[in-house]
Amino acid sequence: MTITVTPLEEGFGAEISGIDLSRPLDGEDRRAVYQAFLDSRLIVFRDQDMSPDNAIDAARILGNDLEPHLFKHFHHPDTPLIMVLSNRVNGDGQPKGMKDAGTFWHSDVSYKPNPAKATFLYAREVPDEGGDTLFCDLTAAYDAMPGDMQDRLHGLIAMHDYNHVPRDIFSKLDVTPPPPCPQPVVRTHPETGRKAIYINPGYTTHIEGLEADESADLIKDIFRHCLQDRFRMRYNWRAGDVVAWDNAATMHSATTKNLDPAKHRTIWRLTVSGGPAF
Ligand code: SIN
Secondary structure, three states: OOOEEEEOOOOEEEEEEEEOOOOOOOOOHHHHHHHHHHHHOOEEOOOHHHHHHHHHHHHHOOOOOOOOOOOOOEEOOOEEEEEEEEEEOOOOOOOOEEOOOOOEEEOOOOOOOOOOEEEEEEEEEEOOOOOOOOEHHHHHHHHHHHHHHHHHHOOOOOOOOOOOEEEEEEEOOOOOOOEEEEEEEEEEEEOOEEEEEOOOOOOEEEEEEHHHHHHHHHHHHHHHHHOHHHHHHOOOOOOOOOOEOOOOOOOEEOOOOOOOOOOOOOEEEEEEOOOOOO
16 A cells, blocks of 8 residues: 555644555554654544444554543443444433543543553544534644743643543443542653643643642643644544544544534544554
């Protein structure tokens, strides 16, 4: 296959063409995809048609270990490795998937000591309007920070809590969030060695060792910097799209909260945990 990697017009990230993810890829293609993932922080494939097994194989290009989501209720009927995001309901009114996976900025699983390495989404059906996903490039944001701000952040530790933005879904589904966990405010990417901001509005509660006001002010300053338009992009889905991103280098937000219930959106979501793929 001839793979082409083209930077996205929307902002950061790259589209990879010349790949059919429903077929086994040879080692060279897998490496090329993985390198594009590391270089671009977010990769897109268009017009894919995958079974659950195909999606699992494709997500494993980014790392062998896939992690079932905490919300077992939304696991795909064939496999716990796929979580179904959907606003569809069954005949008896039961949700066919998780309707809103987080309409706030977050980096997946930053609230656990072993956070998600990559997230892999495969759009099965999308509305003609609405349901975009927003992304923020936290490597570029770190690089563009004034040196004195970077120096101030090095070595700081922040706490992350899945329940920071209270959501009734925990009590509704009787799920207990894991205990809060510490993460560095500036994280060095385990493979590229590049630094990125690693706090996010969804899960970061405070910075350790600072007075509450000082911590809140600093967090506000960091987010004000990171969330400038120049580090952000909006991804408008087409059915058949796959978007996978590096959680050590980006954060994202769904925009599904106010999606018209008559407009259906169903996306499979796979979480890659663990270390290097090669
Ligand atoms: C997610 O946060 O993993 C899902 C994003 C989306 O549904 O747009």
